[in-house]
Amino acid sequence: MKLNLHDLGERLQLLRKGLDLSQKDLAATLETHQNQISRLENGIGGTLELLVQLLNFYSDHFHISFIFSDEFEVIKRSEPLSHMSTFNSIAIERLKILQTDVNGQITDIIGIMEKEGSF
Structure with missing residues (x-):
């Protein structure tokens, strides 16, 4: 590229x-x-x-x-690259983003399931 x-x-x-x-x-x-x-x-x-x-x-x-x-x-x-490999830094940042996304999706799913259960 x-x-x-x-x-x-x-x-x-x-x-x-x-x-x-x-x-x-x-x-x-x-x-x-x-x-x-x-x-x-x-x-x-x-x-x-x-x-x-x-x-x-x-x-x-x-x-x-x-x-x-x-x-x-x-x-x-948050931490110098010299103390952590570049790949580990990238993985940690991506996992933090994924964690936030997944937590939001789980909350949405729980809300939908609770709403469906109230019929």
């Missing part, structure tokens, strides 16, 4: 959403305009200066060493 502006924009958007920030909130933090964040995330373009600023900001919260790689994953900086 060759990385293009659209792919990079999607990755930047995943990082922003990983921090639960809106484009407006991120723009305010970086003292820029929301439309500049939007242009980068949509792969339309933007300045190299803003891209570097975003990467520096995200590097405080995530391991971004693979942002330009085929093996890109959103890995929070």
Whole structure:
């Protein structure tokens, strides 16, 4: 896979959403305009200066060493990679996401079953 502006924009958007920030909130933090964040995330373009600023900001919260790689994953900086293999970090983050999804689905199923039982 060759990385293009659209792919990079999607990755930047995943990082922003990983921090639960809106484009407006991120723009305010970086003292820029929301439309500049939007242009980068949509792969339309933007300045190299803003891209570097975003990467520096995200590097405080995530391991971004693979942002330009085929093996890109959103890995929070809860523990340094030197103490844990990259694959274990990725697995843990994916399991946390899966756990949240499964818990929500189980709650939905229980609700449906309880509702059906009340007939």
